[in-house]
Amino acid sequence: MFPVKTTITIGAFVALSAVMPHGVRSAQLRSTLTLIQPSVAPVIAPVIPKPLPVPALPVPFKAEPDTTPAPVIPNLEVPPGSLDAFFASLQKKGVTRILHYGDSPATADSITSDVRRLLQQRFGDAGHGFVLIAKPWAWYGHNGIKLDAKGWEIAPASQKRAPDGFHGLGGVSFRGEPGAVSTVTLPDTSYSGVTIHYLEQPGGGAFALSSNDTDFATISTAGAAKTPAFKTVALPEGTRAVQLRVTSGAVRLFGYRFDKDQPGVQYSSLGINGAQVQMLLRYFEPGQWREALRHEDPGLVVLNYGTNESIFPAYVEKQYPDELRKVIGRVREALPHSSILLMAPMDRGIIDASGQIVTPPILKTLIGVQRQIAAETGCAFFDTFDAMGGDGTMARWYHSEPRLVSADFMHPLPAGAAEVGALFEEALVKAYSGSPYASTK
Numbered sequence: 001m002f003p004v005k006t007t008i009t010i011g012a013f014v015a016l017s018a019v020m021p022h023g024v025r026s027a028q029l030r031s032t033l034t035l036i037q038p039s040v041a042p043v044i045a046p047v048i049p050k051p052l053p054v055p056a057l058p059v060p061f062k063a064e065p066d067t068t069p070a071p072v073i074p075n076l077e078v079p080p081g082s083l084d085a086f087f088a089s090l091q092k093k094g095v096t097r098i099l100h101y102g103d104s105p106a107t108a109d110s111i112t113s114d115v116r117r118l119l120q121q122r123f124g125d126a127g128h129g130f131v132l133i134a135k136p137w138a139w140y141g142h143n144g145i146k147l148d149a150k151g152w153e154i155a156p157a158s159q160k161r162a163p164d165g166f167h168g169l170g171g172v173s174f175r176g177e178p179g180a181v182s183t184v185t186l187p188d189t190s191y192s193g194v195t196i197h198y199l200e201q202p203g204g205g206a207f208a209l210s211s212n213d214t215d216f217a218t219i220s221t222a223g224a225a226k227t228p229a230f231k232t233v234a235l236p237e238g239t240r241a242v243q244l245r246v247t248s249g250a251v252r253l254f255g256y257r258f259d260k261d262q263p264g265v266q267y268s269s270l271g272i273n274g275a276q277v278q279m280l281l282r283y284f285e286p287g288q289w290r291e292a293l294r295h296e297d298p299g300l301v302v303l304n305y306g307t308n309e310s311i312f313p314a315y316v317e318k319q320y321p322d323e324l325r326k327v328i329g330r331v332r333e334a335l336p337h338s339s340i341l342l343m344a345p346m347d348r349g350i351i352d353a354s355g356q357i358v359t360p361p362i363l364k365t366l367i368g369v370q371r372q373i374a375a376e377t378g379c380a381f382f383d384t385f386d387a388m389g390g391d392g393t394m395a396r397w398y399h400s401e402p403r404l405v406s407a408d409f410m411h412p413l414p415a416g417a418a419e420v421g422a423l424f425e426e427a428l429v430k431a432y433s434g435s436p437y438a439s440t441k
Helices: 004-019 026-035 084-092 112-123 277-283 286-296 313-318 320-334 361-377 393-399 414-433
Strands: 095-102 129-131 146-150 153-156 172-176 181-185 193-200 206-211 214-220 227-234 241-248 251-259 264-271 300-304 339-343 380-382
Touching: 084 095, 084 300, 084 339, 084 414, 095 112, 095 129, 095 286, 112 264, 112 414, 193 206, 206 251, 214 227, 227 286, 241 251, 251 264, 277 320, 286 320, 300 320, 313 320, 313 361, 320 339, 320 361, 339 361, 361 380, 380 414
Parallel strands: 095 264, 095 300, 129 264, 300 339, 339 380
Antiparallel strands: 129 251, 146 181, 153 172, 172 251, 181 241, 193 227, 193 251, 206 214, 206 241
């Protein structure tokens, strides 16, 4: 039997699908039914460890002095120079990579898939970006990508962690021996290359890549020392599906990146279920994460956390500010010439004593901390909470027709995710359009 909330939501969702003109896509239904069961992967309370030193923050990238007044963009705050690296990358009309770190909605490519689609429509499609080797959670997925895998020992940084802290770019380590297989089916046949993120180590095994039952690459992971490694391989013309299988020994892999041979945007959705800022600080080994970030060389890094932290008011008020500063410091040290944007969490609903769905006050406290630290550290800040309607939004979303949020009052349904994604993309485009970079030939 389903829990009561789940049963209610399933009934509402089935009823909604009956009245919608085109029905509800099966992929959306599967994603929604899993997302509304937060008990599948409970949020882990933050550890309260000894303080770590706050690293010095290098000066953010700025191409040249600019005295042009910044345009006023609703819900997007852009300290001078904070988005210059991102804008300069768009202006060059090459490949602009965006890394979007987030929590459970991003594990299903919720919100991020809409931002990716809209940005690629404007600036070009340079490929999908980063995809994990297998599904750490039943609802993990990327819009347009089909992922099938078996035989992997999976260690997400937010749950069953790798003891050495090597979780790669996407926060999940995959260990496999012969018999372990991963197959990615791409949205179309226009992809030109694949990059594998893996661990090189003494005694490392090997894996092969194939398409249409024909191997086109074999990669050994053996090396003199334990270190992050990356291998880019051209895809055979017309490739639609890529299969990876371990051929000998044991391998540690972290994920794929899929590229197209054309300019545009790549938007990597790096969602970890139950993720918090603290996860990046405590459970990502700094050196290997630095190398993974530098390999991607993004124009923009989005840090989109806060929902899971907001369940712990004492942590938000005492430890959270310094931990957020330290995470920004690590990203800045790894990528001194990339833009960083803090994206506030969405509204979160709780049931008060009168039975009403309300916004917990601590969520607004957390967002205020994010805004202050973004200004202190030279990061852009997008106020998702305010953009979507502010206080009490989840109550309005839950009672709206169609419903925009699931019965946990946290996870957006597809229409709600699309609304947030469009608001974020619109703010980014307005900021770019009002900058000197947009008018530079």
